Amino acid sequence: xxxxxxxxxxxxxxxxxxxxxxxxxxxxxxxxxxxxxxxxxxxxxxxxxxxxxxxxxxxxxxxxxxxxxxxxxxxxxxxxxxxxxxxxxxxxxxxxxxxxxxxxxxxxxxxxxxxxxxxxxxxxxxxxxxxxxxxxxxxxxxxxxxxxxxxxxxxxxxxxxxxxxxxxxxxxxxxxxxxxxxxxxxxxxxxxxxxxxxxxxxxxxxxxxxxxxxxxxxxxxxxxxxxxxxxxxxxxxxxxxxxxxxxxxxxxxxxxxxxxxxxxxxxxxxxxxxxxxxxxxxxxxxxxxxxxxxxxxxxxxxxxxxxxxxxxxxxxxxxxxxxxxxxxxxxxxxxxxxxxxxxxxxxxxxxxxxxxxxxxxxxxxxxxxxxxxxxxxxxxxxxxxxxxxxxxxxxxxxxxxxxxxxxxxxxxxxxxxxxxxxxxxxxxxxxxxxxx
Amino acid sequence: xxxxxxxxxxxxxxxxxxxxxxxxxxxxxxxxxxxxxxxxxxxxxxxxxxxxxxxxxxxxxxxxxxxxxxxxxxxxxxxxxxxxxxxxxxxxxxxxxxxxxxxxxxxxxxxxxxxxxxxxxxxxxxxxxxx
Numbered sequence: 001x002x003x004x005x006x007x008x009x010x011x012x013x014x015x016x017x018x019x020x021x022x023x024x025x026x027x028x029x030x031x032x033x034x035x036x037x038x039x040x041x042x043x044x045x046x047x048x049x050x051x052x053x054x055x056x057x058x059x060x061x062x063x064x065x066x067x068x069x070x071x072x073x074x075x076x077x078x079x080x081x082x083x084x085x086x087x088x089x090x091x092x093x094x095x096x097x098x099x100x101x102x103x104x105x106x107x108x109x110x111x112x113x114x115x116x117x118x119x120x121x122x123x124x125x126x127x128x129x130x131x132x133x134x135x136x137x138x139x140x141x142x143x144x145x146x147x148x149x150x151x152x153x154x155x156x157x158x159x160x161x162x163x164x165x166x167x168x169x170x171x172x173x174x175x176x177x178x179x180x181x182x183x184x185x186x187x188x189x190x191x192x193x194x195x196x197x198x199x200x201x202x203x204x205x206x207x208x209x210x211x212x213x214x215x216x217x218x219x220x221x222x223x224x225x226x227x228x229x230x231x232x233x234x235x236x237x238x239x240x241x242x243x244x245x246x247x248x249x250x251x252x253x254x255x256x257x258x259x260x261x262x263x264x265x266x267x268x269x270x271x272x273x274x275x276x277x278x279x280x281x282x283x284x285x286x287x288x289x290x291x292x293x294x295x296x297x298x299x300x301x302x303x304x305x306x307x308x309x310x311x312x313x314x315x316x317x318x319x320x321x322x323x324x325x326x327x328x329x330x331x332x333x334x335x336x337x338x339x340x341x342x343x344x345x346x347x348x349x350x351x352x353x354x355x356x357x358x359x360x361x362x363x364x365x366x367x368x369x370x371x372x373x374x375x376x377x378x379x380x381x382x383x384x385x386x387x388x389x390x391x392x393x394x395x396x397x398x399x400x401x402x403x404x405x406x407x408x409x410x411x412x413x414x415x416x417x418x419x420x421x422x423x424x425x426x427x428x429x430x431x432x433x434x435x436x
Numbered sequence: 437x438x439x440x441x442x443x444x445x446x447x448x449x450x451x452x453x454x455x456x457x458x459x460x461x462x463x464x465x466x467x468x469x470x471x472x473x474x475x476x477x478x479x480x481x482x483x484x485x486x487x488x489x490x491x492x493x494x495x496x497x498x499x500x501x502x503x504x505x506x507x508x509x510x511x512x513x514x515x516x517x518x519x520x521x522x523x524x525x526x527x528x529x530x531x532x533x534x535x536x537x538x539x540x541x542x543x544x545x546x547x548x549x550x551x552x553x554x555x556x557x558x559x560x561x562x563x564x565x566x567x
Contacts, residue, residue: 238493241520242448242451245448245451245540245541246448246450246451248454248541249448249450249451249453249454249455249541250450250454252454252457253450253453253454253457256457275541278541282520286520304539305539305541308543308545308546309543311543311545
């Protein structure tokens with residue numbers, strides 16, 4: 001070959017990236033061993049000496065082409081494998097990171113994390129589980145959950161597990177009592193969910209538990225303190241009622257030394273007023289609600305009390321009480337009770353003289369927003385003509401007028417048929433039960 | 437016939453005095469007033485009244501219901517309970533044997549008829565026992 005010999009061509013071909021892979025077969029008359037070595041040294045694939053048999057050359061070319069293809073394939077496969085290895089390494093790294101992350105979370109949380117098999121034997125748990133239960137890690141491995149709870153709580157846990165197993169849904173926020181290794185009892189609030197294998201078959205349960213003993217104790221303390229206050233409040237209302245009854249008794253005892261009929265009547269009226277107040281306190285401590293008075297029940301008792309006091313009228317006069325379920329606070333109930341006391345006892349004393357028969361009616365109904373309407377009426381002889389009820393000399397009516405003002409209400413008198421007093425006032429803080 | 441004798445059991449002295457006045461006005465004899473269940477038992481055994489008028493809420497360990505039961509068992513003497521308007525207490529009483537009660541503050545007429553009822557039942561019982 002002129003200028004460029006075969007060796008040089010091969011060298012250049014092998015130098016270039018694009019042609020490097022092309023197999024080069026030397027054909028030469030030179031047959032010295034050194035030439036052959038040189039040719040292979042430059043990257044030649046084969047060396048055929050002239051003169052040559054064309055069939056041999058073709059066979060050699062075919063072999064080299066097959067070899068070349070095979071090499072190419074191996075290279076490609078290699079490349080693929082390399083890529084796969086890289087990807088796998090990346091996946092492994094992120095898996096490791098993720099596992100590290102969750103392990104850190106599990107080991108740093110105060111909550112207990114645990115896993116049990118379907119029989120309730122511990123298979124996995126974090127350090128907080130050990131510290132909450134008071135056992136070492138070695139002691140806990142494979143232990144059944146029944147070991148650290150009494151029968152009642154074990155039953156509760158069993159029921160919860162069964163429910164989670166049956167429904168497949170997690171159970172959240174139920175609490176049970178656990179007995180620690182040292183015998184102390186603690187409360188744990190837990191969420192439980194079902195563990196499944198890769199085929200979706202249940203294999204056990206996992207849960208996160210939180211020690212809520214302190215919260216539970218604080219709650220119990222609060223409940224006890226509330227109960228204590230309730231008892232105290234009842235005791236106070238009972239005391240107040242007793243004291244008012246003592247005052248009523250004092251007035252009664254004193255009145256026995258009075259011969260004047262009119263003065264005795266005044267003492268009787270004073271007793272009635274004190275008793276109507278005592279009754280409010282009695283209603284308060286005997287009802288479930290210590291701040292509201294069931295006004296219907298109160299008025300029934302109050303009118304019964306008055307009717308037995310003025311028993312001369314009891315057989316001729318009937319009481320008609322119509323009241324919705326209204327509950328008044330003590331600040332409203334006391335003036336309200338006193339007003340009813342005055343108006344009903346007035347009716348009992350004056351409306352039905354000389355064996356006259358009739359009815360006294362008391363009703364209370366809600367009207368517009370926040371307002372209540374109280375009516376006290378009788379079918380008696382009516383209010384004396386020419387007298388303004390707001391301007392009488394009797395203490396009873398003066399008290400009624402003042403008490404209505406105290407309630408920030410209005411009072412009207414209808415004289416068309418017997419007597420009807422209508423008092424409208426704000427029920428401040430009262431409540432009305434619907435539908436009864 | 438000598439007036440019936442009634443023991444009052446009531447921890448408020450003034451209320452007791454008031455009731456005593458009412459009873460005397462009705463013509464009864466009140467030999468004593470007891471302020472607690474324990475005292476009521478002691479005085480009943482000492483004085484053998486015909487009827488005991490018993491408040492329910494008393495100072496001391498024993499309440500009126502318990503005291504009345506003891507008195508009935510030991511001395512065979514009936515008690516009339518003085519209750520508030522509270523239904524709670526009435527229900528509590530109704531769980532035991534039928535009993536007599538008056539509402540506090542006691543009304544003279546109601547008290548009178550109830551005492552007559554108690555005396556009648558008691559005397560009837562005594563006659564049966566005697567025969």
